[in-house]
Amino acid sequence: MSSPYSGATPAGTTQSIPTVPAGGAAQQNYAADYSASTGTPTTEAGRPDVEGTSVGALMGEVAKDLSTLMRQELELAKVEVKAEAKKAGTGAGLFGAAGFAGYMVLMFLSIALWWALSHLVGHSWSALIVAVLWGVIGFVAFTMGRKKFKEVNPKPERTVETLSQVPGALKPN
Numbered sequence: 001m002s003s004p005y006s007g008a009t010p011a012g013t014t015q016s017i018p019t020v021p022a023g024g025a026a027q028q029n030y031a032a033d034y035s036a037s038t039g040t041p042t043t044e045a046g047r048p049d050v051e052g053t054s055v056g057a058l059m060g061e062v063a064k065d066l067s068t069l070m071r072q073e074l075e076l077a078k079v080e081v082k083a084e085a086k087k088a089g090t091g092a093g094l095f096g097a098a099g100f101a102g103y104m105v106l107m108f109l110s111i112a113l114w115w116a117l118s119h120l121v122g123h124s125w126s127a128l129i130v131a132v133l134w135g136v137i138g139f140v141a142f143t144m145g146r147k148k149f150k151e152v153n154p155k156p157e158r159t160v161e162t163l164s165q166v167p168g169a170l171k172p173n
Helices: 055-121 123-150 157-170
Strands: none
Touching: 055 123, 055 157
């Protein structure tokens, strides 16, 4: 006797569950592409031939199909969120590297400006002028960075779209 968790399907049927490629989000609609054989024969009109099939068996097939659909939707949501998080992480890492390199360059330019201004207004005032300039630049950079991070979309758009199709798929045609 096989376990209900072994992935066994009714005798003579096959079940095709799309998988997500290792490289990221798949370019397909998982909810629409589900093509598992339900084990229920169909009439010439394409409708399920349920004559002689128990309600329990039909409910079992519906539960199995819904379970498969939910697993696919969950997998799609994971892939979409992971892709968005990877983009945000890469962007943050690159901002950090550029910021450190810029910091080193600007530190030496600041020292040069401080020394140049010290010949005009003295060491104390020239240091204060350079510090105020860096305060203004820091504020502008912070504002621009915050705007960029607001552009990241953590909502799995494709999953929401395919989940909105589920109620329509459950209604009889």
